[in-house]
Amino acid sequence: MKSLLLLLLLSPVCLAARQVVLTATEFPPYTSTAQPEDGVMVALTRAAFAQRGLQLRVEFRPWARALAGAQDGRFAGVLALWYSPERAERLFYSLPLFSTTVGFYARCDRPIDVSSLPMLQRYRIGTVRGYKNPDSFEQAGLRGIDADDDLINLKKLAANRLELALMDREVGRYLQEQQLDKTASRLCWQEPAVEAMPLYIGFSKRHPDGGMLQTEFNLGMTMLRQSGDYLRILRRYGVAP
Incomplete structure (x- = not known):
């Protein structure tokens, strides 16, 4: 019984009780408060997390603050990230979005x-x-x-x-x-x-949910691709996969 309770506490059901808080910078048309749903990358990320029963909130910051906030664990992750080995030392990279x-x-x-x-x-x-x-x-x-x-x-x-x-x-x-x-x-x-x-999400290695959220996002993105919703969202914004 104790093992079952621990498993439930560590499952996405526990995460679903609260929002996933990521950060981003103004990088239109991919991430921007001036775009519908805050841009195509935010729309994809929100839809992928929704597949896993999670809600997304994005807080916009200047780029240096956004990246630092994810790397030091103040945010669970940062949107619209290009890959570098240096960043990968402090961030879990998601599947590429496009x-x-x-x-x-x-x-x-x-x-x-x-x-x-x-x-x-x-x-x-x-x-x-x-x-x-x-x-x-x-x-x-x-x-x-x-x-x-x-x-x-x-x-x-x-x-x-x-x-x-x-x-x-x-x-x-x-x-x-x-x-x-x-x-x-x-x-x-x-x-x-x-x-x-490719653009990615970088999930913080210093955030307690960073690794779990990387897994949940990747599962949700895979589900979006399989359902066809991934391509529908990209077409809505005029973005090539």
């Missing part, structure tokens, strides 16, 4: 051949402080000029203070359409992309 395309934006009137990364060493390239840059970007010896977010880099690019800005293609498109001053010079995506980078 892949993002990371590369360069430049001014349309000043396109740049980005097919050879080592040839870009002379350019000023905007990056975001605390983001995981593609491995090939780092291996090419390119040194980014850090800013607090992607929008700042797009503004600097439009003002000729950068030649290139490294970012997710859809993030750049959204910011240019929704938040960049319409009088600014048009900015264009440069082919080829640098890398396809």
Whole structure:
């Protein structure tokens, strides 16, 4: 009887009595309070946890605070994370939710051949402080000029203070359409992309429920894929799997 009681206390039934609290930053269109259901990644995460009888609450913070909050266990995890071995030392990584395309934006009137990364060493390239840059970007010896977010880099690019800005293609498109001053010079995506980078949830190794929530999320995501709801949610947001 005692063993059965202990099993029930450690099961998802116990977790279902309270919310799962994750953190995220403004990273539209994937995670954003300006998007329906706080963005496609939050919608997928909420649906996956719902499959396991768990409710999700997401608290938005600046990126550095969001990542630190998950790593030190103040939050159960952090949304919209690219993989790095350093982060994996402190976070349990979920199954990938979908892949993002990371590369360069430049001014349309000043396109740049980005097919050879080592040839870009002379350019000023905007990056975001605390983001995981593609491995090939780092291996090419390119040194980014850090800013607090992607929008700042797009503004600097439009003002000729950068030649290139490294970012997710859809993030750049959204910011240019929704938040960049319409009088600014048009900015264009440069082919080829640098890398396809999957987005994950990182569950805190210092949070008491971190490992269990990783398992529950992965089970819920598998159920979403099997039911077809995974693809339906992606289509609703216009995101490719």
